[in-house]
Amino acid sequence: MRELYHPPREKLDLPTVLHALSDPTRLSIVRQLAQTEELCVGSCDATVAKSTMSHHLKTLREAGVTRTRLEGTQRFLCVRRDDLDARFPGFLDALLKAAEQSDPAN
């Protein structure tokens, strides 16, 4: 794989983003990413198989929630804060706060 598809900011679709975030595993990943600048795929904490993780990361990326950067054999992830804030102002922060209040552990 040479290039990874990332939808442009203007194409971010709210229902698609909501669906991507509605899975507990994916929501947890996004919360982890939100706490750091970048995270290696292998460093994401989740109790699923590698192939399942890969599927979730693809869902998040194609929804425009995350960005994946290739570096050697590793892939680094981050939340597309700027794009999400531009397209859906205040939404990401409210979501993270809601997740925090809802489940402080994760």
Next chain:
Amino acid sequence: MRELYHPPREKLDLPTVLHALSDPTRLSIVRQLAQTEELCVGSCDATVAKSTMSHHLKTLREAGVTRTRLEGTQRFLCVRRDDLDARFPGFLDALLKAAEQSDPAN
């Protein structure tokens, strides 16, 4: 049907709420409800069959997003603003704003 189930405030679950809102038809219904105090089921604007509408309304109600009140043969819906704001502060407003900016028409 005598009584309708509504999950208590403390049981509202973020992924479940996000999933309920991730369907375009349901998101549209919530936006309509947010613009008024209450809405009769039959007054909800959507291009789906009655049985499909009923299914969506059940999904929203069981996720804790809406409340349904029985009155004669009609059912009146409203968004559970207080409960949602208490459980997920700022989330509903951010969502509605995001939906508005994303799709001003609906």
Next chain:
DNA sequence: TTTATTGTTCTACAATCATAGAACATTAAA
């Protein structure tokens, strides 16, 4: 009491989804 209104439930179905094992691709290290 019969009829109309409102909306749900039942049933069915095609589509999507989360899951994971196995094989594979790519790059780095030995």
Next chain:
DNA sequence: TTTAATGTTCTATGATTGTAGAACAATAAA
């Protein structure tokens, strides 16, 4: 060049989902 590390893609499977027609339930109106 071989081996190890990282993660994706392929394939399969059981579960959930959105859809709608048909039958039904409950209330109101004639």
